[in-house]
Amino acid sequence: MKRLLLATCLFGFAASAQADEVKVAVAANFSAPMQKIAADFEKATGHKAVLSTGATGAFYAQIKNGAPFEVFLAADDETPAKLESxxxxVKGSRFTYAIGKLVLWSTKPGFVDPQGEVLKKGGFEKLALANPKTAPYGLAAVEALKKLGLAEAVQPKLVQGETITQTYQFVASGNAELGFVALSLVWKDGAIANGSAWVVPADLYSPIRQDAVLLSKGASQPAAQALLQYLRSDAARAVIRAYGYAF
Structure with a gap:
């Protein structure tokens, strides 16, 4: 029994000695699922993922200026490819971890109809969307409005968030009656958590392929490599799917 206890203690010490931290830049739309994944990752490996969330474009600028991130989970596929080039x-490390979906959402039940006709009727004062220059979901919203022929009509009513999370807050707080947000922010247990929503048809905007990439600062970091491997696991993908993403 004493030998067993000693072996267990030694194993635990070795595991903790090998455990490390990885600094991760996470696109704002993926904050909630990544918090769950990070907790599961730590339980499974002993490594700790230290998360920072924000807009993909803003993270790009920070990484260019030397920010100490080791892994980047972007809201698009272009930014990680640019960093790689x-x-x-790290070349060859990039992969799509999720495909995002855009939704028009309001906290008011019945306010957003299943076809999104509320945009044409115009019975609202403010429409929120994320900054299209830095947030891929904001760019997707602009593309959808243009394809619907409504970009000019709604222009005076637009309010802009710097991230998709801030855009969500505009709507959640009532500062905007409705807004374009990531489906993941309003999706729970297989349905819209509250209010009313229209899931924007995928043919109205470019696919939101969200890529992960190992950054040069994490090239020799075992925890960074382990996290990217874990993101591809069945356990991580189950969490990602539960938040309304596709692959």
Missing amino acids: EGLG
């Missing part, structure tokens, strides 16, 4: 991302 610029030598700030």
Whole structure:
């Protein structure tokens, strides 16, 4: 029994000695699922993922300026590819971890109809969307409005968030009657958590392929490599799917 206890203690010590931290830049729309994944990752490996959330474009600028991130989970596929081509991302490490969906959402039940006709009727004062220059979901919203022929009509009513999370807050707080947000922010247990929503048809905007990339600062970091491997696991994908993403 004493030998067993000693072996267990030694194993636990070795595991903790090998455990490390990985600094992760996470696109704002993926904050909630990543918090769950990070907790599961730590239980499974002993490694701790330290998360920072924000807009993909803002993270790109920070990484270019030397921010100490080791893994980047972007809200698009273009930014990680750019970092890779610029030598700030490890070649061959990039992959799509999720495909996002855009939704028009309001906290008011019945306010947003299943076909999104509320946009044409115009019975609202403010429409929120994320900054299309830095947030891929904001760009997707602009694309959808243009394809619907409504970009000019709604222009005076637009309010802009710097991230998709801030855009969500505009609607959740009532500062905007409705807004374009990531489906993941309003999806729970297989349905819209509250209010009313229209899931924007995928043919109205470019696919939101969200890519992960190992950054150059994490190239020799075992925890960074382990996290990217874990993101591809069945356990992580079950969490991602539960938040309304596709692959």
